[in-house]
Amino acid sequence: MRYAYATTAALLLGGTAVAISSHQPLGAQTAQNEGMQAAAPHGAPVSLADMVEKLQPAVVNISTKQRVQVKNPFAGTPFGDMFGGSRPQTRKAQSLGSGFLISADGYIVTNNHVVSPGARGASVDSITVTLTNREEYEAELVGRDPATDLAVLKIKAKKPLPFVKFGDSTKARVGDWVVAIGNPYALAGTVTAGIISAVHRNTGGTYDRFIQTDASINQGNSGGPMFDMYGNVIGINSQILSPSGGNVGIGFAIPSEQAVPIIETLRKGNAVKRGYLGVQISPLGEDMAESLGLAKNRGEFVQAVEPGGGADKAGIEAGDVIVRVNGKEVTPDDTLSFIVSNLPINSKVPIEIIRSGKRKTVQAVVGERPSEEKLAQFGANPDEDFTQPDENDSAQAAQKELGLAALALNGNIIRQLGIPAETRGVVISAVDRSSDAAAKGLRRGDVILSADNRPTAEPKELDSIVAAVRKSGRGAVLLQVLRRGQPAAFIPIRLREE
Secondary structure, eight states: OHHHHHHHHHHHHHHHHHHHHTOOOGGGOOOTTTTOOOOOOTTSOSOSHHHHHHHGGGEEEEEEEEEEEEOOTTTTSTTTTTTTTTSOEEEEEEEEEEEEEOSTTOEEEEOGGGSSOSSTTEEEEEEEEEOTTOOEEEOEEEEEETTTTEEEEEOOOSSOOOOOOBOOGGGOOTTOEEEEEEOGGGOTTEEEEEEEEEEEEOOSSTTOOEEEEOSOOOTTOTTOEEEOTTSOEEEEEEEEOOSSSSOOSOEEEEEHHHHHHHHHHHHTTOOOOOEEOOEEEEEOOHHHHHHHTOOTTSSEEEEEEOTTSHHHHHTOOTTOEEEEETTEEOOSSSOHHHHHHTSOTTOEEEEEEEETTEEEEEEEEOEEOOOHHHHHHHTOOTTOOTTSOOHHHHHHHHHSTTSEEEEEOOHHHHHHHTOOTTOOSEEEEEEOTTSHHHHTTOOTTOEEEEETTEEOSSHHHHHHHHHHHHHTTOSEEEEEEEOTTSOOEEEEEEOOOO
């Protein structure tokens, strides 16, 4: 900053020198900005200052203190014993974000990622909320919903706190003015303004239906409010789209119409429940649509049906195309998963399908969406692409006893691997190059059927078996490994040295 100030000063001095040396009569000139006042765009205030002054006290800074376990960088070197050997080290970390008060008694809304561990192996020790008057409070995490990236906190104050209320985001239109208040880069109370660039923007997630804005949204704005020109919260700033990590005029906010029901559920201490049909689906892209003789992006193709689920009981079959649910057309913007997730559990709804070119309507009872672990077993995540390596898996493999990361098998992965449908085990997602597993030739896509002659249907079962082998004093574990096109083989893998 000193360099920036010095440069500016030099430029100003240089400009002064030019003006003095030009010998022009000072009284004969009129400044370009003399008496000017910019006219506000139609429908916008001349200044946002009065509105911001009232709203800003309800916006808070949120910080967390975390502990992160990392691999000892000196492990395996001559300095290893001096600096803790091969044992992982614990480091402290912090995160910063924004939030806003929604009640005088201290309930606060923010993003889930603001108050979640920032890395694998990390844990959050405390959450601190700082008001605009610098008062600090330790916050309680009331509830979170990772699927929509929302969280609710609670602080205990000695007096009523300033708060803001939600508005109706369904009335938001492209071109409307909006104001974002947050805490980017730990600069308390930063205000930016812009317009709504798009509504119901889907960025790829099942529940993504964002308000897009060109108001500057930077790191640290996460969890802060987006206001309309009436001072109502119509969005919660959540993401940016940027090749560099900085603002490029594409920011996303969770609309209030989607956030409010979830926030009220979390505020009461309840878990968020979503509707579920029990089908594995894929988009009706150009090739799929052409093969069926249908219009593309109008409906979704049923790859598989979960036995006993709502779709199965309604008579929906693999190969059907679901085009409408409860009167709503299934499109890339209103996907089947999104529509069904917002339906009341146990409600009976009409579902229009196309089977062999003919349309028919069936009645289905909406069930409750199971946990992600159970969904993985059915393969209900059609977006999962096991053909693409994941850097997080590689990092996880480096920290594992066997030097490999594993995932539970599901129908989607089984099909991609081309192995028998009845296969039960865990699939290797990454192998650390320095491990014995890599030296023995194990690779991504191999399936571990058993470890120490015990079945491994879940990654946690594999971890438990390895821990028991380590506790018994053995330095290696026998794995039964299946590779596509080959019979299963037993391979002994050495554990990492302590």
